[in-house]
Amino acid sequence: MTCEQKPVVGWIGLGAMGSGMAASLVSQGYKVKAYDVYPPSLKRVAEQGAISSSSPRDAAKGVQVLCLMVVNAQQVEETLFGKDVGIAEILENGASIIVFSTVPPSFLVKVAERLDKLGKNIGLVDSPVSGGSTRAAQGQLAIMSSGTPSSIATARSVLESLTLPPQGGLTLVGERVGIASDFKMINQVFCATVGHRAPWSIRPDPTPKSAMTIINKDIAIVMGEARRDHFPAPLSAAAEQLYTAALAVGLEKEEDGLVSKFWEKLGGEPIAEQGTEEEELEKARELVVKPGKKVRKVLLAAQNADSRIYSLKEVLKKAGMEVVEQGKDADAVIVSDRSAAAVEEVLANILSAGLSEGTPVILTSNVLPSSRLLQLAAEIKPLQLIDAPTAGGYKEAKGGSLTVFASGETDALSASHSVLSALSTQGGNATNLHFIGGGAGSATKVKAVNSLLEAIHLTVTGEGFAFAKHKKMDIERVFKVLSGGAARSFIMSDRFPRIISGASQDEPENTVSALWNDLSITLAEAKQHKCPFFLTQAAMQQLERLYSSGYANADDSSIIKLWEETGVKI
Known part of the structure; x- marks a missing residue:
């Protein structure tokens, strides 16, 4: 498209995102008439080639596409319809307004109705953005858009110019306003709770990404819509409280990936790395263990012989090992029981089992806190305790593919x-x-973190897709769109197919009771260290509800059942 063919663009809102987006359009040959209430922001964009406008009405005169990147719904309404500003009435017939701001979906529906009443065929394109200020300046944002075909056609060149490869992408999600904001809202359910932020926390860098105030605003929109519809969203509610607390302790200028600093304010240890990248990589390396002589005979020690024990027998047999009944014949012991009391009793009797000195006792159950495992390692000497909690479900156990x-x-x-x-x-x-x-005990600590993340990701997956279904969205399309961006997680990708198809309850891959048990250990560890968990406790309450509703032995993808009482059927 030549410069002559490109639409004249009006731009209102030149914050960290808006200024970069407007400047990117200028660099691509667009005529951009820009305005912001903050003169220094307007000056910076004008220095990059934009036309400095004296008022919102000035920026809107003679444009085919008007872009709004203001803070909230109130500013959108004031800009378009306000008594002193109201620019909708001076826009050209057939112009399109692109709202890039993240606002409630229901609000945009009302805006479209008001524009229609003007009788000027003014289109409205619902286009919330993701990607941060750096990608905004590069024209490489991720944008979801919805609106009438004619509105999209008028605005399309601008949208495509702001979503350039390799990182950018434009996704058209529907033909009415509000749909794109619905998608963004569901996206933010995931991003506010399980977004890809760990690298930012561990190794902060000066590149601006996503502000704490923005994610706090976005999750407030989620909760506002949920409250309006009387839809229960406990994980989103916990996230809203966490970000509000983070702002209350002075973190409003931080990136949202540094929310971990909230726990530092409570006396927690900083998690940001202090050394060079090479030094930190060296510290993060796993222990290198050379395989010893192959174990031939294994004693399975458990009070309760359940399906896990039978799976262990089959897996060991497949590996060429014999399962023996007497300790005196064993080269190694596996202790696997579902309760702390049972494990304690088995280990209390282990010294009288006739085992040879130095025999490894492998505890695969995750039922005891790390501090107790340290004590047990000393109590069962001269036997050697191996702390070896596992992750994975029935299929992985049966196939010898557990994470250990x-x-x-x-x-x-x-x-x-x-x-x-x-x-x-x-x-x-x-x-x-x-x-x-x-x-001993160190592996249980790692497992505790694994369980925390698994439980949060699982319950958010249920909450997010239940909310999408409640909003009458095509959840398979929601999954396709969300799984390609920052909202994606392994749990979402793994559990969603089971949620859709209904997991087998005869051979559940991951049971509710197993995750409940693992998360109980995590919360016990947290309490011992006086570490408050907002989302984790909310996730635990969801698992408690599922457990008490008769789903203890069901696949944990049955988390979606919690919303059936609200009318959500998947």
Whole structure:
């Protein structure tokens, strides 16, 4: 498209995002008439080639496309219809207004109705953006848009110019306003709770990304819509309280990826890395353990022989190991029980089982806090306790593909290497086995973090897709759009197909009771360290509801059942 063919663009709102977007259009040959209430912002964009406008009405005169990147719905309404500003009445017939601001979907529906009453065929394009100020200046944002075909046609060149490759992308999600904001709202349910922020927290860099105030505003929109519809959204509610608390302790100027600083304000240790990248990578390396002599005979010690024990027997047999009944015949022991009391009793009797000195005792159950495991490691000497909690479901257990976190004395880890490998890498994935330094208890700490993330991601997946269904959205399309961006998580991708199809309850892949148990240990660890968990407690309450509703032994994708009482059927 030549400069002569490009529409004249009016731009109102030159904050961190808006200024970059407007400047990007100028660099691509657009005539941009810009305005902002803050003169320095307007001056900076004018220096990059935009036309400085004296008022919103001045910026709107003679344009085919008017872009709004203001703070909130109130500013959108004031700009378009305000008594002193109201620019809708002076726009050309057939012009299109693009609202890039994240605002409530229901608000935009009302704006479209008011524009229609003017009788000027003014189109409205609902276009919330994602990507941060750096990508805005590069014209590489992710934008979801909805509106009538004629409105989109008028605005399309501008939208495409702001969503350039390699990072940008334009997704048209519907033919009426509000749909794109619905998509953005569901996206923010995930981003506010499970967004890709860990790298920012661990190694902050000076590149502007996404402000704490913005995500706080976005999750407030989610909760506003949820309250309007009387829709329960406990994880989003917890996220809103967390970000509000973060702002209250002075973090309003921070990136949202640095919300971890909130816990520092409570006396927690900073998680940001202090050393060079090479030094931190070296510290993060897993323990290197050389395989010892292959274990031939394994004793399975458990009070309750359930499906897990039968799976263990089959997996060990497949790995060429014999399951024995007497301790005197065993080269290694696996302790696997569902309760702390049962594990304690088994370990209390382990010294009288006739085991040879130094025999590794592999505890795969995640039922005891790390501090107790340290004590037990000393109590069962001269046997060697291996702390080896697992992650994965029925299918992974049956196929020898569990994720195993193992910690203990290095020589004991070496001696038990073949058993741990049989449980984790027999299915062909060598990365399933993780050796954690620090002795017994360290693996349980890693598992605690894993369980925390798994529970939050699971419950948010249920909440997000239930809300989308409540909004009468095509949830398979929602999944397709969201799974390609920052909202994506492994849990979303893994559980969504089960949510849609209905997981087998005869052979559940991951049970509610197992996750409930794991999260109980995580919360016990947190309480011991006086560490408050907002989203984790909300996730636990959802699991409690599911458990008490008769789904304890069901696949955890049944989390979606919690919204059936609100009329949501998936």
